[in-house]
Structure formats: structure tokens, C-alpha cells
Amino acid sequence: MTEQYTDLQSRLRNPEATGAQLQKIMERADKTEDVLAVYNQLSQTRGEIEQVKGRIQYLERSAALSSITVDLIPDSLAQPIAVGGWRPTGAARSAIEALVRTLQGLADVAIWVVLYVLPVLCSGSASGDPVLGGAPAAPPGRTTASGLNRLPTNSH
Numbered sequence: 001m002t003e004q005y006t007d008l009q010s011r012l013r014n015p016e017a018t019g020a021q022l023q024k025i026m027e028r029a030d031k032t033e034d035v036l037a038v039y040n041q042l043s044q045t046r047g048e049i050e051q052v053k054g055r056i057q058y059l060e061r062s063a064a065l066s067s068i069t070v071d072l073i074p075d076s077l078a079q080p081i082a083v084g085g086w087r088p089t090g091a092a093r094s095a096i097e098a099l100v101r102t103l104q105g106l107a108d109v110a111i112w113v114v115l116y117v118l119p120v121l122c123s124g125s126a127s128g129d130p131v132l133g134g135a136p137a138a139p140p141g142r143t144t145a146s147g148l149n150r151l152p153t154n155s156h
Contacts, residue, residue, distance in 0.1 A: 008056050015048045
């Protein structure tokens with residue numbers, strides 16, 4: 001569009017200069033037929049000038065209404081490389097956070113042991129379940145005077 005506009009500007013200068021020269025010739029012409037010939041040439045030149053000016057105005061209005069879309073994409077290779085330095089405070093902070101998380105985990109385990117495992121073990125020993133820590137049940141066999149079952153023995 002810029003090329004067309006520049007081309008039209010240069011094309012406008014030539015007919016304008018021709019028109020100015022024809023105007024001077026017409027002012028000096030004495031004969032009617034010379035005046036008419038110059039007048040016809042001048043009219044044709046003015047028509048060319050108006051046509052070029054109209055095209056220039058059209059391009060100016062079109063340029064005023066046009067929009068431009070630009071996509072900016074950063075070039076990661078052009079970015080400076082940032083090398084982070086070692087910071088002892090950062091290492092200490094990470095160590096303290098890890099220690100706190102470990103202590104929280106141990107506290108969670110202790111709470112589970114006290115609230116869940118110990119009551120289950122205690123209820124198991126009271127029920128006589130050997131898996132849960134209670135007294136073993138008497139095997140099938142004979143009952144003794146104390147009421148406990150006794151295994152049969154071989155008396156051979």
C-alpha cells in the first residue's frame with residue numbers, strides 16, 4: 001500500500017506541472033483555436049489530476065480504517081541465563097520443614113497406636129484370642145477337674 005501511495009504521489013506531480021504550463025500557454029494564446037486546443041489539453045490534464053487525487057484519498061481512508069495484528073513470541077534463547085546461588089538459609093529452611101513433617105508423621109503414628117491399636121489389643125486379650133494376645137483355648141479332648149479340656153494321652 002505504501003508503494004502505491006508513493007507511486008501515485010509521483011504520478012500526480014507530472015500532470016500538475018503540465019497543467020501549470022498549459023495554463024500559462026492559454027494565457028498567452030491569441031487565437032481562438034489555440035485557446036480551444038490548450039483548453040482541451042488542460043481539461044484532460046485536470047481529469048487525470050482528479051483521478052489520481054481520488055485514488056490517493058481512497059488509500060488514505062483505507063489506511064486509516066485498517067488494523068494491524070501483531071503476535072509477540074518471546075525467544076527463550078535470547079533470555080539471559082539466571083544462575084541461582086546457593087543460599088544456606090534456603091537449605092536450613094528446607095531441613096526444618098522436613099523435620100517438622102517427620103515429627104508430624106511420628107505424632108500421627110503415636111495417635112493411631114494409642115487410639116486404635118492398644119484398644120484392639122486390650123479387647124483381644126480379654127476375649128482369650130491367642131492372635132490378639134489372649135490365653136490359648138484348650139484343645140479338644142477331655143475335661144479336667146478344673147474344667148479345662150485335656151488332650152488324650154497315649155498310655156502304651
